[in-house]
Amino acid sequence: MAPRPFLRRPRPGSWHGPPSSVVWWAGQLRTGDVVRGAYGAVPMALVHEVDIAAVAVRALADDGFPDAFVDALLDGHAGMLAAPRPVTTGTIETVTGTPARTFRDWVADHIADFG
Template sequence: MTVLVTGATGNVGRRVVDRLLASGAEVRALTRNPETAGLPAGVEVFGGGLGDAEPLREALDGVDRVFLFPVPESTATFVEQAKAAGVRRVVLLSSLAVEFGEENAIGQRHRLIEQAIEDNGFEWTFVRPGAFATNALAWAESIRSEGAVREPFPGALQAPIHEDDIAAVAVTALLEDGHAGKAYPLTGPELISLADQVRAIGDAIGRDVRFEEETPEQAKARMVAQGTPEAIADTLVGYRATAGQNPAPPVPTVQQVTGRPARTFPEWAADHVGDFS
């Protein structure tokens, strides 16, 4: 069995690669920068992106299953090349935002990819994580340099999910039968406020980390200045506002699919001490 992993150097994709190798699967990876990918020995690395037809065709030759990182602009090229190569199973890294309605900009981008996969005869599974624990890595520089985090809505409650738990569900769906046609919502096991996330990071690294509250307008302006499209920034700030008033409850999907509970945010922070120190 040969599995192609796209987005193989990302937070989730790299964990998918490691888990597939541990299972004994033959693993290929598609990356734009193979020279700096730093992937493990045993991975066959192809240079290119999902929108590059010729490298993609070569990477898909003989592949039965694909872990697909979402790139809306490249979906049509992927579908064409995957069908031609005879790919049978596609596990898509989607988003829980798909379930938030048609007006959600993030959800709509992911739903377009889901529909393309659904409509083209693949044996599909959609992995839909909510808030990623790795979103907290955006605080790493200010924590290292100032011992502070600036965000709105310190009491906003989330159930952030560890990237390795996302990978564990994805690899289960890639390797085992019984997951075709399933869309799996994924969260961490418990709700935790933004302020308590910052506190958990401080506990993990052994330093006091301040939470300095921004206004929603300041947060949006910061995101846009960092390159986030305005519609996405609006959506992200809206998530935080909603989470402060009506937080979405955690779901037990990780345990149901993999047989073990999802990791807590403090466990994630302990795994990432080096990123904040």
């Protein structure tokens, strides 16, 4: 399936700073006026990262938010105890030719982060 138009360049002055999560569109916009993607017809509401941060600040300042977050987190973890254990496959090795790295490898690579 050919990629469909995802976004057309707006009129000059009608778009005030896209969210940082869509910066990857920049290359396509530099070479034309259409961004193509696998799901070009999917409607999106683009929200500026400053607005997201402002909402996060308000949510974290609300006394009820941390309790609700912790409850949801703990409920999620409790649910995972009853779920089947994750299955690992050889996909990484099949694709890359190298076995997947272990958690021990990750710790060794990030030990300075805990220092």
